[in-house]
Amino acid sequence: xxxxxxxxxxxxxxxxxxxxxxxxxxxxxxxxxxxxxxxxxxxxxxxxxxxxxxxxxxxxxxxxxxxxxxxxxxxxxxxxxxxxxxxxxxxxxxxxxxxxxxxxxxxxxxxxxxxxxxxxxxxxxxxxxxxxxxxxxxxxxxxxxxxxxxxxxxxxxxxxxxxxxxxxxxxxxxxxxxxxxxxxxxxxxxxxxxxxxxxxxxxxxxxxxxxxxxxxxxxxxxxxxxxxxxxxxxxxxxxxxxxxxxxxxxxxxxxxxxxxxxxxxxxxxxxxxxxxxxxxxxxxxxxxxxxxxxxxxxxxxxxxxxxxxxxxxxxxxxxxxxxxxxxxxxxxxxxxxxxxxxxxxxxxxxxxxxxxxxxxxxxxxxxxxxxxxxxxxxxxxxxxxxxxxxxxxxxxxxxxxxxxxxxxxxxxxxxxxxxxxxxxxxxxxxxxxxxxxxxxxxxxxxxxxxxxxxxxxxxxxxxxxxxxxxxxxxxxxxxxxxxxxxxxxxx
Amino acid sequence: xxxxxxxxxxxxxxxxxxxxxxxxxxxxxxxxxxxxxxxxxxxxxxxxxxxxxxxxxxxxxxxxxxxxxxxxxxxxxxxxxxxxxxxxxxxxxxxxxxxxxxxxxxxxxxxxxxxxxxxxxxxxxxxxxxxxxxxxxxxxxxxxxxxxxxxxxxxxxxxxxxxxxxxxxxxxxxxxxxxxxxxxxxxxxxxxxxxxxxxxxxxxxxxxxxxxxxxxxxxxxxxxxxxxxxxxxxxxxxxxxxxxxxxxxxxxxxxxxxxxxxxxxxxxxxxxxxxxxxxxxxxxxxxxxxxxxxxxxxxxxxxxxxxxxxxxxxxxxxxxxxxxxxxxxxxxxxxxxxxxxxxxxxxxxxxxxxxxxxxxxxxxxxxxxxxxxxxxxxxxxxxxxxxxxxxxxxxxxxxxxxxxxxxxxxxxxxxxxxxxxxxxxxxxxxxxxxxxxxxxxxxxxxxxxxxxxxxxxxxxxxxxxxxxxxxxxxxxxxx
Numbered sequence: 002x003x004x005x006x007x008x009x010x011x012x013x014x015x016x017x018x019x020x021x022x023x024x025x026x027x028x029x030x031x032x033x034x035x036x037x038x039x040x041x042x043x044x045x046x047x048x049x050x051x052x053x054x055x056x057x058x059x060x061x062x063x064x065x066x067x068x069x070x071x072x073x074x075x076x077x078x079x080x081x082x083x084x085x086x087x088x089x090x091x092x093x094x095x096x097x098x099x100x101x102x103x104x105x106x107x108x109x110x111x112x113x114x115x116x117x118x119x120x121x122x123x124x125x126x127x128x129x130x131x132x133x134x135x136x137x138x139x140x141x142x143x144x145x146x147x148x149x150x151x152x153x154x155x156x157x158x159x160x161x162x163x164x165x166x167x168x169x170x171x172x173x174x175x176x177x178x179x180x181x182x183x184x185x186x187x188x189x190x191x192x193x194x195x196x197x198x199x200x201x202x203x204x205x206x207x208x209x210x211x212x213x214x215x216x217x218x219x220x221x222x223x224x225x226x227x228x229x230x231x232x233x234x235x236x237x238x239x240x241x242x243x244x245x246x247x248x249x250x251x252x253x254x255x256x257x258x259x260x261x262x263x264x265x266x267x268x269x270x271x272x273x274x275x276x277x278x279x280x281x282x283x284x285x286x287x288x289x290x291x292x293x294x295x296x297x298x299x300x301x302x303x304x305x306x307x308x309x310x311x312x313x314x315x316x317x318x319x320x321x322x323x324x325x326x327x328x329x330x331x332x333x334x335x336x337x338x339x340x341x342x343x344x345x346x347x348x349x350x351x352x353x354x355x356x357x358x359x360x361x362x363x364x365x366x367x368x369x370x371x372x373x374x375x376x377x378x379x380x381x382x383x384x385x386x387x388x389x390x391x392x393x394x395x396x397x398x399x400x401x402x403x404x405x406x407x408x409x410x411x412x413x414x415x416x417x418x419x420x421x422x423x424x425x426x427x428x429x430x431x432x433x434x435x436x437x438x439x440x441x442x443x444x445x446x447x448x449x450x451x452x453x454x455x456x457x458x459x460x461x462x463x464x465x466x467x468x469x470x471x472x473x474x475x476x477x478x479x480x481x482x483x484x485x486x487x488x489x490x491x492x
Numbered sequence: 493x494x495x496x497x498x499x500x501x502x503x504x505x506x507x508x509x510x511x512x513x514x515x516x517x518x519x520x521x522x523x524x525x526x527x528x529x530x531x532x533x534x535x536x537x538x539x540x541x542x543x544x545x546x547x548x549x550x551x552x553x554x555x556x557x558x559x560x561x562x563x564x565x566x567x568x569x570x571x572x573x574x575x576x577x578x579x580x581x582x583x584x585x586x587x588x589x590x591x592x593x594x595x596x597x598x599x600x601x602x603x604x605x606x607x608x609x610x611x612x613x614x615x616x617x618x619x620x621x622x623x624x625x626x627x628x629x630x631x632x633x634x635x636x637x638x639x640x641x642x643x644x645x646x647x648x649x650x651x652x653x654x655x656x657x658x659x660x661x662x663x664x665x666x667x668x669x670x671x672x673x674x675x676x677x678x679x680x681x682x683x684x685x686x687x688x689x690x691x692x693x694x695x696x697x698x699x700x701x702x703x704x705x706x707x708x709x710x711x712x713x714x715x716x717x718x719x720x721x722x723x724x725x726x727x728x729x730x731x732x733x734x735x736x737x738x739x740x741x742x743x744x745x746x747x748x749x750x751x752x753x754x755x756x757x758x759x760x761x762x763x764x765x766x767x768x769x770x771x772x773x774x775x776x777x778x779x780x781x782x783x784x785x786x787x788x789x790x791x792x793x794x795x796x797x798x799x800x801x802x803x804x805x806x807x808x809x810x811x812x813x814x815x816x817x818x819x820x821x822x823x824x825x826x827x828x829x830x831x832x833x834x835x836x837x838x839x840x841x842x843x844x845x846x847x848x849x850x851x852x853x854x855x856x857x858x859x860x861x862x863x864x865x866x867x868x869x870x871x872x873x874x875x876x877x878x879x880x881x882x883x884x885x886x887x888x889x890x891x892x893x894x895x896x897x898x899x900x901x902x903x904x905x906x907x908x909x910x911x912x913x914x915x916x917x918x919x920x921x922x923x924x925x926x927x928x929x930x931x932x933x934x935x936x937x938x939x940x941x942x943x944x945x946x947x948x949x950x951x952x953x954x955x956x957x958x959x960x961x962x963x964x965x966x967x968x969x970x971x
Contacts, residue, residue: 068958070965071890111860137877144871147916151924159924163916170876170912174905177886181893181901 006048007061007077010087011124013041014094018117027109031102034113038094038120045091052084054472057480059130059194060084067134072190076130081477082258082328083127085470086251089335090127092455093247094120097240099452100343104239104350105153112153116240119145123248127255132180132191139252140173146241146249154236161229161236168229172219179212183264197263197484206268213261220253221309224283234302235355239346242298246305247339251331254312258328262316263484269319270485276317277403281410283310288417292424297345297355300425301338304381307414308334308389314411315396319485323399325471325478330392332470333380333463337389340377340456344370347449351442360429366442371430373445373453378426380460382419388463501558504565506551507544507573508613514540515606522599530597534588537602538581541609545577561681562623563614568819571967572616572747575823579740580609582830585942586837587732589934593840594642594730601641605736608634612744621670621680621705624748628666628712631741632659639729639737651728658721659711666708672701686756702761705752706770712745713800716773726793731840734789735833738796743822746803750818751969754810768808772903775801779911788836788849791914792829795873798911799825802888805904809891816964817887823960824872824884824953831946832869834939835862841934849918854927862933863922865947872950874915875908880953887961 017037024030053060059078067075079087097116105112122145125138143166151162184191187199201209219226230250234242262269269276287307294300312334315327347370348363349355364371380387383394393415401408445453463470502509518536525532548570556565583605591601611630618624636659640652674680676697677688711718726734753763778798785791803825806818839846846852856863872881885908892901953960 066958068961070958070961071887111856137882140882141877144867144876147919148923151920159920162920162924163913166916167909167913171906171909174909175902178889178893178898178901178905181886181890182898184890185893 005063005077006044007079007128008063010041010044010048010091011077011121011128013037013044014117014121014124018114018121021110021114021117024110027106030110030113031098034117035095035098037117038091038098041120041124042091042095045088048079049084049088049473052079052473054081054476057081057477062130064130067131071133072184072192073133074131074192075134076192077125077128077134078130079128081473081475082481083255085328085332085473086127086248086255086335087124089251089332090120090123090248092459093243093335093339096339096343096452096456097243099448100243100346101238101240102448104346108152112149112238112240115145115148116244119149119244123244123252126252130193132183132193132196132260134191135193136173136177136180140170140177142249143169146244149241149244150233150237153238154241155238156236157232158236161232164229165233168219168226172216172226175212176216179209179216182212183209193259199264201265203267203271206265207271210261210265210268210272213256213265217253217256217261218279220256221250221313222253222306223279223310223313224286224306225279227283227287227306230306231299231302234305234342235296235298239342239349242302242342242346243339246301246342247335250305250309251335254309254316254327254331257313257316258324258481263481266485269317273317273319274404277314277400277407280310280314280317281407281414283307284314284414285310285410285417288414288421291421292417294421295357297348297357297425297429298342300357300421301341301345304418304421305334305338307418308338308381310414311393311396311411314400314407315392318396318399318403320399320402321478321482322395323403324482325474326392326395326397326399328474328478329463329467329470330389330396333388333392336456336459336463337377337380337387340453340460341381343452343456344374344377347445357425357428361432363430363442367444369444373457374430375426376457376460378422380464382422383415386461386464388460388467390464391467497560500556501563503551504556504558505563505617507547508610508617510544510547511540511606511610511613514543515603515610518599518606519603522603525599530588530591533599533602534584537584537606540606541577541580541584544609544613545574548573548577557619559623561683562620563617564619565617566969567967568751568969569613569617569747571819571823571964572743573613575743575826576609576612576616576740578823579736579743579826579830580605582826582834582942582946583732583736583740585938586735586830586834588938589936590730590732590837590840593934596641596730601638604634604638608638608736608740612740615744616747618748619682619751621673621682621752624752625663625667625670627744628748629663631744632663632712635733635737635741638733639725641730641733642728645728647728648730649728651725655721655725658718662708662711662718665704665711669701669704669706669708672697672704676701682751682755686760699761702763703766706763706766709745709749709752710770710804713742713749713804714774714797715770715800715804716777716797719774719777719797722797723790723793726796727787727790731789731833731837734792735830735837738792738829738833739822739826742796742800743826746807746818746822749807750815753807754815759810764808764810767804768897768900771801771804771808772900772907773801774798774804775904775907775911777801779907779914782911782914785914786849788847788852788918791849791918792832792836795911795914796829798907799829799873802885802904802908805897805900806888806891808900809888809895809897811891811895812965812968813887813891813894815968816961817884817891819967820887820957820960820964821884823964824880824950827946827949827953828869828872828879828881831943831950832866832873834943834946835866835869838862838933838935838939838943839931841932844932849921852918852922853925854922855931856923857927858931859933862935862943865943866922867919868947868950870915870919872954874912876912878951878954880950880957883954883957883961 614627782794872879
C-alpha cells in the first residue's frame with residue numbers, strides 16, 4: 002500500500018485549518034484557505050486519474066482498527082458512486098473560498114476554519130467505509146454548519162441555524178439507533194461492505210428502512226420535512242448556501258444509495274411506491290412554491306427541493322437508467338445550483354437586495370454576468386446541451402418505466418421549472434434597464450471569473466460529452482442493481 | 493478478626509485512611525496557617541489526593557475483600573476512585589482563585605472536600621448496606637456544609653437547608669429499606685442477601701424494601717421524583733462545589749446503584765422496570781425544564797439531571813456492557829462537566845457573576861479561545877461527535893439495544909435532541925450576539941491548565957475511545 006491518498010484528501014483541509022489558526026492577516030488567511038482547497042482538488046483529480054472504472058470494488062481502501070472492542074474501524078475507500086462526489090465536494094470547496102473572498106469581512110479566520118473543517122467532514126462522509134465513522138462525519142458536520150449559518154448569515158440567521166440543527170439532529174439520531182440495531186443483527190460489525198453482503202429478514206429491513214428514511218429524507222430534503230431548507234438557504238452566507246445545495250443535500254440521496262438500497266433491498270422495493278409518490282410530490286410542490294417566490298435565494302432553494310425530487314425518483318425507480326440518471330443528476334445539481342447560489346451571492350454583494358422585483362435589464366449593466374447566469378439557468382431547466390438534460394432524461398425514462406403517473410408528474414415538474422426559471426431570468430436580466438438607475442453594478446471581476454469558469458465548463462462538458470462521467474458511475478451502478486435485484490430474487 | 497486479616501483490611505483501605513488522615517492533619521495545620529495562604533492549602537490537599545491515588549494504583553493488582561465482607565477493593569471500585577480523584581483534584585485547582593474572589597479563606601473548605609472524597613471512596617468500595625450508609629452519610633454531610641459555605645449569602649444558606657432536610661428524609665427512607673432487608677434476610681451484606689432468600693424473590697416485603705432502597709439511592713443522583721433539591725442546591729452552592737457535586741458524589745451514587753441494583757436479589761425483583769421509568773422521567777424533566785432556564789448554574793443543574801437520566805439507561809441495560817457504559821459515561825461526564833463549570837468559574841471575576849446566560853453574549857468576539865473551549869464542552873454535553881460526549885451516549889445506546897430495549901433507546905435519543913437545544917442556545921449567545929461589556933475572565937495559569945486538561949480529555953476520549961472503553965469493560969465487577 003502506497004500513500005494513503007483518501008486520508009490525505011479528507012484531512013488536508015483540517016491541516017489547512019490548523020495553519021490558519023496561526024495567521025493574523027485576513028488576506029493571508031484567504032490565500033492559505035484557497036491554496037488548501039486547490040491542493041485538495043488537485044489530490045482529488047489525481048485520485049480520479051488513477052481511478053479504475055472497470056470495477057465496482059472500492060478503491061484506495063485504507064483500514065485501521067479504531068475501537069476494536071466494538072468492531073469499529075477507521076476505513077476509507079471510494080467506488081464509482083462516491084468518487085464523483087468527492088470530486089464535487091473538493092471543487093465546490095475552492096468555489097466557496099472564492100465566493101467568500103469579499104463577502105465575508107468579519108471574523109475571516111473563524112469562517113475559513115469552519116469552511117475547511119466542514120469540507121473535511123463532507124469528504125469523510127463520502128469516503129467512509131465504516132458505518133460508525135460515517136456517522137461521526139455525518140453528525141459532526143452540524144457543528145461547523147451551525148456556526149456558518151448562525152454567525153455569518155443574514156437577518157434571521159439564528160432561527161435558521163437552530164432549525165437546521167434540530168431538524169438534522171432529530172433525523173440522524175433515529176438513524177443512529179438504526180445503525181446500532183443493524184450492528185447487532187449482522188454479527189456485530191460496522192463494516193459497510195460486510196453489512197451490504199448481509200441478508201436481513203424483512204421485518205427488520207422494514208424498520209431500518211424507516212429509521213434511515215427519516216435521516217436521509219431530512220437531508221435531501223423530501224417534502225414533509227423540507228421546511229428547514231428555505232430558511233437555512235436564505236439566511237446562510239453564499240458559501241453556506243453553496244455547500245448546502247451542492248453537497249449536503251446530496252448526502253441524503255447518497256445515504257439511500259449507499260445504505261437503503263444495498264442493505265435493505267426488499268424493504269426498498271416494497272416501499273418504492275411510497276418513495277416515488279413522495280418524490281413526485283416534491284417535484285411538483287417544490288416547483289409550484291418556486292413559482293411563487295420573489296426572493297432570488299428562496300426561488301433557487303425551492304427549485305432544489307423540486308430537483309432533488311428528481312434524484313429520489315430516479316433512485317427509487319429501481320432500474321439502471323433511473324439510478325444512473327439520479328447519480329448524474331446529483332452531481333449536476335451540485336454544479337448548477339451551486340453556481341446559481343454563487344450568482345445570487347455575487348449580485349447580492351453588489352445590490353444588497355434579493356427581491357426579483359428590484360431587478361431588470363441586468364443584461365445591459367453586466368453582460369458577462371448575465372450571459373453566465375443564462376447558461377446556468379438553462380442548465381437548471383435541463384436544456385439539451387447542458388448537463389442536467391442528460392441526467393433528467395435518464396431519470397424520466399427510468400421513472401416512466403417504473404410508473405406512468407409518477408413520470409407524468411416529473412414532466413410537469415420539468416415544465417414548471419422552465420416557467421419559474423425563465424420568468425426569473427426574464428425579470429432580472431431582460432426588460433428595461435431599471436437596474437442601472439437604482440444600483441451601481443459592475444461586471445464580474447477576475448476572481449469571480451475563476452470561481453465561475455470551472456462550473457460553466459462542467460455544465461457544457463457534461464451536457465455535450467457525459468461519457469467519462471457516466472463511465473465512472475456505470476460499473477458501480479450496475480453492481481448496485483445486481484445487489485438489489487439479486488438479493489430480492491434470492492429470497 | 494485475626495491480626496493478619498486486620499492487616500489485610502487496613503492494606504485494602506489504605507487510600508481511604510490516607511485521605512482521612514490527611515484531612516485531619518490539614519484541619520489542624522489550617523488553624524496555624526494565616527489568611528491568604530491558599531496556595532499551601534491547595535497544594536497540600538492535592539498532594540494528599542495524589543498520595544491516595546498512588547496507593548490505589550499500587551494496590552490495584554488483586555481483589556481485596558476487607559473488614560469481614562463490609563468493604564472490597566476491586567477493579568470496579570478503583571475505576572470509580574480514579575474518577576473521584578480526578579474530580580477532586582480538578583475542583584481543588586479550580587478553587588484556588590475562586591476562593592480568593594468569594595473570600596473563602598478557611599481551611600475547612602479543603603478539609604471537607606477531602607472528607608467528602610473519602611466518603612465517596614467508601615461508597616465505591618462498600619459491599620454491605622451498612623458500609624454504603626456510612627460512606628453515603630460521610631459524603632452528603634460534607635456536601636451539606638460545603639453547599640452553605642458562602643455564609644453571608646442568603647441563597648447559599650437556603651440551598652444548604654433544603655439539601656439537608658430533603659437529604660435526611662431520603663437517608664431515612666434508605667435506612668428503613670435496609671432494616672426491612674435485614675429483617676427478611678438476616679444480613680445486610682450484598683452477597684449474602686441473595687443466598688439467604690429461599691422463597692420467591694418477589695415477596696411483597698422484599699419488594700417494599702427494594703423500593704425504599706431505590707428511592708434512597710436515586711435521591712443522591714438527583715433522579716426524578718427525588719430531584720427537587722438539586723437545582724436549588726446547585727444554584728446556591730459555591731460554583732466550585734456545584735462542579736464537584738455534579739460529578740463526584742453523583743458518580744459515587746451510581747457506583748452504589750450499580751452494585752445494589754445489579755445484585756442478584758434486587759435484580760430478581762425486576763427493579764429494572766422502576767429504573768427504566770425513573771430514567772425516562774428524569775431525562776424528560778431535566779431536558780424540558782432546562783429549556784426555560786436563564787441562569788447558567790440552574791441550567792447546568794437540570795442538564796445534570798438529564799445526564800443522570802441517560803446514565804440510568806445504562807443501569808437499565810445491565811450486563812457487562814451496561815455497567816461499563818455507565819462507568820464510561822461518568823468518566824467522560826466528569827471531564828466535560830468540570831470543564832464547563834470551569835469556564836463559569838473563570839468568568840467569575842470582580843463584579844461579574846457569570847451566572848446569567850445572557851451575560852455571555854458575544855464572548856467569542858473578545859475571547860475566541862475561551863469561547864472555542866466552551867463550544868467544545870457544550871457540543872460534548874449535547875452528544876455531537878467527534879466529542880467524547882457522543883461516544884458516552886453511543887455506548888449506552890449500544891448496551892440498550894444489545895438487551896433489546898430499542899424503544900428505550902429511541903426515547904433516549906429523542907430526549908437528547910431536546911437537550912441539545914439548550915446547549916446550542918448557549919453556543920448561540922456566545923457566538924451570535926454582540927458583546928455588551930468587556931469580559932475580564934480570571935485567566936490564571938492554574939485555571940488555564942485545568943481547562944486545557946479537561947478540553948483535551950473531552951476531545952481526546954472522543955477521538956480515541958478504545959483504551960478508555962477497554963478500561964471500563966475490564967473494571968466491571970464480576971465480569
